[in-house]
Amino acid sequence: xxxxxxxxxxxxxxxxxxxxxxxxxxxxxxxxxxxxxxxxxxxxxxxxxxxxxxxxxxxxxxxxxxxxxxxxxxxxxxxxxxxxxxxxxxxxxxxxxxxxxxxxxxxxxxxxxxxxxxxxxxxxxxxxxxxxxxxxxxxxxxxxxxxxxxxxxxxxxxxxxxxxxxxxxxxxxxxxxxxxxxxxxxxxxxxxxxxxxxxxxxxxxxxxxxxxxxxxxxxxxxxxxxxxxxxxxxxxxxxxxxxxxxxxxxxxxxxxxxxxxxxxxxxxxxxxxxxxxxxxxxxxxxxxxxxxxxxxxxxxxxxxxxxxxxxxxxxxxxxxxxxxxxxxxxxxxxxxxxxxxxxxxxxxxxxxxxxxxxxxxxxxxx
Amino acid sequence: xxxxxxxxxxxxxxxxxxxxxxxxxxxxxxxxxxxxxxxxxxxxxxxxxxxxxxxxxxxxxxxxxxxxxxxxxxxxxxxxxxxxxxxxxxxxxxxxxxxxxxxxxxxxxxxxxxxxxxxxxxxxxxxxxxxxxxxxxxxxxxxxxxxxxxxxxxxxxxxxxxxxxxxxxxxxxxxxxxxxxxxxxxxxxxxxxxxxxxxxxxxxxxxxxxxxxxxxxxxxxxxxxxxxxxxxxxxxxxxxxxxxxxxxxxxxxxxxxxxxxxxxxxxxxxxxxxxxxxxxxxxxxxxxxxxxxxxxx
Numbered sequence: 001x002x003x004x005x006x007x008x009x010x011x012x013x014x015x016x017x018x019x020x021x022x023x024x025x026x027x028x029x030x031x032x033x034x035x036x037x038x039x040x041x042x043x044x045x046x047x048x049x050x051x052x053x054x055x056x057x058x059x060x061x062x063x064x065x066x067x068x069x070x071x072x073x074x075x076x077x078x079x080x081x082x083x084x085x086x087x088x089x090x091x092x093x094x095x096x097x098x099x100x101x102x103x104x105x106x107x108x109x110x111x112x113x114x115x116x117x118x119x120x121x122x123x124x125x126x127x128x129x130x131x132x133x134x135x136x137x138x139x140x141x142x143x144x145x146x147x148x149x150x151x152x153x154x155x156x157x158x159x160x161x162x163x164x165x166x167x168x169x170x171x172x173x174x175x176x177x178x179x180x181x182x183x184x185x186x187x188x189x190x191x192x193x194x195x196x197x198x199x200x201x202x203x204x205x206x207x208x209x210x211x212x213x214x215x216x217x218x219x220x221x222x223x224x225x226x227x228x229x230x231x232x233x234x235x236x237x238x239x240x241x242x243x244x245x246x247x248x249x250x251x252x253x254x255x256x257x258x259x260x261x262x263x264x265x266x267x268x269x270x271x272x273x274x275x276x277x278x279x280x281x282x283x284x285x286x287x288x289x290x291x292x293x294x295x296x297x298x299x300x301x302x303x304x305x306x307x308x309x310x311x312x313x314x315x316x317x318x319x320x321x322x323x324x325x326x327x328x329x330x331x332x333x334x335x336x337x338x339x340x341x342x343x344x345x346x347x348x349x350x351x352x353x354x355x356x357x358x359x360x361x362x363x364x365x366x
Numbered sequence: 367x368x369x370x371x372x373x374x375x376x377x378x379x380x381x382x383x384x385x386x387x388x389x390x391x392x393x394x395x396x397x398x399x400x401x402x403x404x405x406x407x408x409x410x411x412x413x414x415x416x417x418x419x420x421x422x423x424x425x426x427x428x429x430x431x432x433x434x435x436x437x438x439x440x441x442x443x444x445x446x447x448x449x450x451x452x453x454x455x456x457x458x459x460x461x462x463x464x465x466x467x468x469x470x471x472x473x474x475x476x477x478x479x480x481x482x483x484x485x486x487x488x489x490x491x492x493x494x495x496x497x498x499x500x501x502x503x504x505x506x507x508x509x510x511x512x513x514x515x516x517x518x519x520x521x522x523x524x525x526x527x528x529x530x531x532x533x534x535x536x537x538x539x540x541x542x543x544x545x546x547x548x549x550x551x552x553x554x555x556x557x558x559x560x561x562x563x564x565x566x567x568x569x570x571x572x573x574x575x576x577x578x579x580x581x582x583x584x585x586x587x588x589x590x591x592x593x594x595x596x597x598x599x600x601x602x603x604x605x606x607x608x609x610x611x612x613x614x615x616x617x618x619x620x621x622x623x624x625x626x627x628x629x630x631x632x633x634x635x636x637x638x639x640x641x642x643x644x645x646x647x648x649x650x651x652x653x654x655x656x657x658x659x660x661x662x663x
Contacts, residue, residue, distance in 0.1 A: 158543055203536045203556050231540040233554060240561060246544030256544075 043110040043132065047071075051131055072116045073323050082150065083112050089149035090142075106134070106142070114139055115146035122325030160226055166259065170272075172221040177309045179275070181262040184226055186276045186286070187313035188216040188241055189321065190234050194330045206234035214241050218274060223316040238279040242286075257285040275309045533557045537566060 048067060068076055090112070092105040106114075110132065118128045118139060125139040132139075161169060166183060173182040190212035195204060204211045212234030218227040229245040242248050250256035257272040264270055273285045282288045289306045290299040321327050533555035541549050551566040 155548070160544070201534050201536045201556075203534055203554060227543050229540070229542045229544070231538055233536055233538065233556075235556065236561065244563060246542045250544055 043107065043113060044068075047113070047132060071120070072113060073120045074116065079109075079112065079116075082116075082154075083108050085153040086112065086146060086149035089153070090145055106138070111142045112146060115143045118143045119324050119326045122327075122329045158225060158228060160256065161220070163259065169220045173309065176221060177305055179305060179309055180264065181260075181270045181272050182275060182309060183257060183259075183272050184218040184220050184274045185310055185313035186216065186218045186242075186247075186274050186280065187310070187317055188214055188238050189317045191215055191230070191321075191327055192330055201233075203233040203235045210234070216241050216245060216247075217313070217316070218247065219313045219316040221312060223312060223319060225316065238277075239281050242276075242280060251283075251285045275306060277310055530555050530562065533560075533562065 048064065051071065052067065062070070065076060068074075068079070072079060074082070087108050090108045092107070092111075114128060114132050114134065117123075117131070118125065121128065125136045125143075129136050129139045134142075170181055170183060174180050190206050190210065191214075192210050192212045193204075195201075195211050204213070206212045213230060214232045214234055214236055215228070215230040216238075217225045217229075220226055227247050229241070229247065232241055232244060236244070247256065257274065259272045261269045261271050271284065273287050276286050276288055278289055278291065280286055280288050287306065289303045534557070536554045536556070538552050538554055539549065540552055553564040553566045555562040555564070
């Protein structure tokens with residue numbers, strides 16, 4: 001009996017030590033007592049204070065909103081909307097909910113911030129975890145939970161526009177560039193990656209000897225992506241990538257870009273079309289520039305206008321890869337890269353436009 | 367023993383005793399090859415009438431079948447001259463061959479085995495010929511395009527893979543927002559500038575899901591599932607000769623069922639010997655053997 005009692009005492013002591021250690025943290029400095037059941041919603045002031053000082057290259061007179069955009073690439077309103085989308089999937093409930101070092105449950109906002117910071121900065125999970133006071137494994141878990149949730153919940157933001165919205169796009173393109181009935185701009189880019197050991201096929205090796213996957217997108221006048229194809233090996237050519245895509249199939253069968261034909265002032269008419277670079281084939285619904293040997297004075301003007309439209313896609317892809325730096329890091333799993341791209345596009349493109357209206361309608365203050 | 371040894375006087379020499387022990391008549395060296403016949407057939411000089419058509423071993427009467435088996439074994443071992451065994455052996459061998467042999471593609475699973483023959487004549491052969499060409503216009507589901515590309519669901523994947531020899535193969539996961547289902551899997555075949563695309567179906571996809579589960583922190587049972595899948599996949603890569611008839615396919619399916627139930631070591635060894643399959647299953651049980659050796663050494 002005595003022996004049993006001694007064992008229980010030892011166990012109790014160990015538990016007390018554990019609890020004490022948890023309260024004091026790694027540094028040994030006592031922290032104020034917190035209720036483990038209450039999520040930590042005050043993450044932003046702490047994160048802001050901690051990370052402003054570690055960004056010496058930035059102007060000190062940036063306001064809070066600008067700092068927020070710098071860290072997460074989104075406005076606070078957009079951020080709130082995304083949180084509302086994925087709340088059901090990410091909400092932490094005791095006892096299995098994710099917790100930070102203090103033992104408090106991670107709020108949905110903090111989880112979204114962790115995931116967005118990881119995608120935006122491309123920093124390692126460890127350093128992102130340090131900036132938020134969570135461990136590496138928490139960053140990993142939170143990021144993938146967020147990606148899966150947003151891919152599911154934000155899917156409706158990435159779709160081909162309906163008739164009304166398409167009419168707006170066409171009018172804006174005509175107003176800005178003078179091209180009637182233009183529905184968008186198509187372009188493609190390579191996303192570099194590393195291959196797993198079992199998959200050493202040269203199919204993934206692109207023209208500059210990087211392992212990469214292709215991504216093709218159609219962009220509107222506001223740099224939003226209307227259509228995305230990704231996952232094809234980087235060894236493909238741009239024209240083949242197009243022909244493997246669902247967009248090509250739909251356009252060829254007359255299910256897409258088959259809207260009203262526009263009568264032109266100088267005679268003739270123009271059907272709905274998109275604009276593509278010289279690497280694309282010339283098709284009834286895809287307009288490419290004149291080639292160099294065909295350029296005359298009359299066609300050079302067309303090429304100039306064409307290039308000005310094509311720049312919309314160039315900008316959109318630059319923003320995407322420049323803003324979300326995880327795309328420039330070599331990711332070692334193809335599938336995960338798909339998730340990242342999808343998520344980023346869902347957050348970056350369609351959501352943003354919708355959020356502007358949403359923010360205005362609700363008069364959001366963060 | 368083929369026949370019982372006749373009783374001989376103890377005074378017989380060692381050769382007679384040996385002959386009698388082996389079932390041959392004693393002191394008649396010229397009639398050695400007739401000895402087994404003497405037991406099975408009372409009149410060894412009578413030539414059995416050759417069967418009129420192709421003879422299947424199973425259809426023979428038991429006694430006669432035994433006689434012919436023994437005869438053919440002996441004829442393989444010894445030069446026995448032009449005797450009555452020849453038509454028997456020839457008939458038996460000819461029965462194993464198809465009267466009109468034709469090429470049969472590698473069968474990947476038992477489900478396809480029955481329907482493959484009928485489909486082969488209709489479309490398989492044309493499919494192969496179409497696929498081999500470089501730069502040809504692909505045409506599947508009406509959405510293939512030129513430049514040596516093909517796209518679409520290829521139902522006879524295994525048949526067509528025969529025509530893709532020399533192509534590298536990649537399994538890709540595609541996201542395409544123009545499709546109803548955003549995310550799907552494809553097989554990409556490439557030889558230089560020729561790219562072909564096929565749908566990825568069935569086992570491949572299941573395996574992929576298993577792998578993904580494991581990567582995302584699956585349990586130990588998932589890992590075991592992956593191992594099983596590997597064994598199954600490899601067992602399907604057996605030589606064509608082991609899969610020619612439907613009976614063999616049924617055996618295959620039986621093997622698969624056993625693997626799922628967890629076979630013993632001896633079963634795995636026997637299976638490998640039968641099928642000529644790889645040693646993946648054996649590797650799994652190797653540590654047990656090593657442990658035992660250590661214990662007893």
